[in-house]
Amino acid sequence: MSNIDKQALREAAERAMHDDWGYDTDIFHEQVTPSVVLALLDENLQLQREKDAIEAVALAMRDDMRQAREQLEAAERSMAEQSAIVAAAEKLVRCKGRYHSELNYRALAKLFGVITPDLPPLVHENVHYAEAVEVEISALRQRIAELEAREVTLPAEKFCPSEYAGSQYWEETEVWNKAISACAVAVRAAGIKVKES
Structure with missing residues (x-):
């Protein structure tokens, strides 16, 4: 930027702050001229502009990266769908x-x-x-x-003597017979013949 000796300027400013007699202050005032101040302000302004430009580029790159990531994910999904379709088609061909x-x-x-x-x-x-x-x-x-x-033969219904009424055997026989009847109805509804046993 500029050829100002910033370190020497800093040291002169620090000495001038602690100077009770004004000698170092005079030296500081000799070094800090309007052209030095303007050069420092210009340099500061230029650095701020560069910083703003870098931040703008970083934001644009972040947005571009996000967009590229979304496009990549969409392409990967599309490839997965297409490979599934091709695999299914090859299976269909085979x-x-x-x-x-x-x-x-x-x-x-x-x-x-x-x-x-x-x-x-x-x-x-x-x-x-x-x-x-x-x-x-x-x-x-x-x-x-x-x-x-075709004709289907279902298992025969069971017979349980009346002396077993109320027992577990009686209940199981009733459940069995109801299941056989329900199966016969469903099979006939499907258009399949049922052999009577």
Whole structure:
């Protein structure tokens, strides 16, 4: 800033404060001229401006860091969501057969870039999608028919002689029979046949 000897100025000021005769005060007044005072004030003002500028930069950097941290967290959440979607899609591609036609399997594999060496190449690349859907529908209809045709046998109700009335065995038998009846009602409501025993 300035070439003022601040240490010498300080020492002269301290001596002048303790001077009873005025000799050191005169020396101090000789050293402290209007140009020295103005230079010190200018230097002080410049330091204050630099301090204010540094504080402004620090505040801006803090805000930028907060914003960058929020963007990073949002990007990490997005990546986690996307990796979960990709993992689910790859799992979906890998579970071909029972729930997905081969064409759907191939389309998903192509979409997500999954290599499928387990599939033979298509003989006819122009296989119509409706044919694949028909195969799926007929398989589902067959499974529904199998489920509707099946019959369930529930355990038989228990008989408890009347001489056990009021005993624990009597109460357990009543609970058992009510449970069997409730199961039969629920199974019939689901469309499944119940064999009478």
